Amino acid sequence: MVEQVLDVLAPQSGETLVDLTIGRGGHSGVIGRRVGTGGRVIGFDLDTANVDFAQARVAASGCRVQTHHANFVDAPAMLRGDGVRADMVLADLGFASTQMDDPRRGFSFRAEGPLDMRLDPTAAVTAEQVINESGERDLADLIFRYGEEPLARKIAREIVAERTRLPISTTQHLAEVVRKAYGNRARHSRMHPATKTFMALRIAVNDELARLEGLWDELERAVDEARRGSGWLNAGARLAFISFHSLEDRIIKQRMAALTKRGAAQRITRKPQIAGEEETALNPRARSAKLRAIRITPPD
């Protein structure tokens, strides 16, 4: 969604971008070229390999660049300490294809790998621990809430029965257990039966929704500071978020609406922007992407 992101953020020469999920530096590299040698990109990511890759890629675009291995919820405190004044904030949520496609990271049931799913390889809790150590009820709640999986109770029961026989420590072992819980329904299911369970686990392992809410608490504070001429955001700064599932999008929509309702921000996008046909043909995941953006309103 690079074109749409450029459209809503409208980067100008000399400006500063805070990229909260710099990933492989694709968006930041393009924006880096627009802000030029007098501009700056400050990037954050949970994934150490992505941070290193993005640092080199964005530096090649000619702007100044600084990257941090950190959770975006901690970015505002770091930016405040650094005396940054940002003109643009971008968050492109979820995982990078390099993470999903690497069987050793354990995000996908399509290849055999350890049940890991940590976006931050240095984080303490893996999906294997969640699957083997949570109570049946907690597992069912997690799969229902984060995966919106109607068969959550049945799947949790099957997981607990299986793990008393043999610990579940690989992606395909878990996928097989979920398929068993689906029984005959698996044949009529449009998507792989394990799709929702895997999404739920990834959200839980990385505490994705709580971190997103925590980030918005910080952003609301920063928007108010910016309107008083202080903090790490400039008055008039643009904020763009790309989400990939309805639970994230709901949070972003509500938080942006709260700011626009009280006059602290204006919508840049009336409706969420979606990827074009060309992009979805190349990258099927882009089909579920939604881009929303706002601009901080200077005080009267």
Ligand SMILES: C[S@@+](CC[C@H](N)C(=O)[O-])C[C@H]1O[C@@H](n2cnc3c(N)ncnc32)[C@H](O)[C@@H]1O
């Ligand atoms: C869709 S990719 C970003 C791709 C990037 N926009 C690009 O153009 O290359 C999402 C990235 O967000 C990172 N991520 C997810 N949650 C995060 C969080 N809470 N804090 C920091 N990074 C996070 C992931 O590690 C991943 O690299």
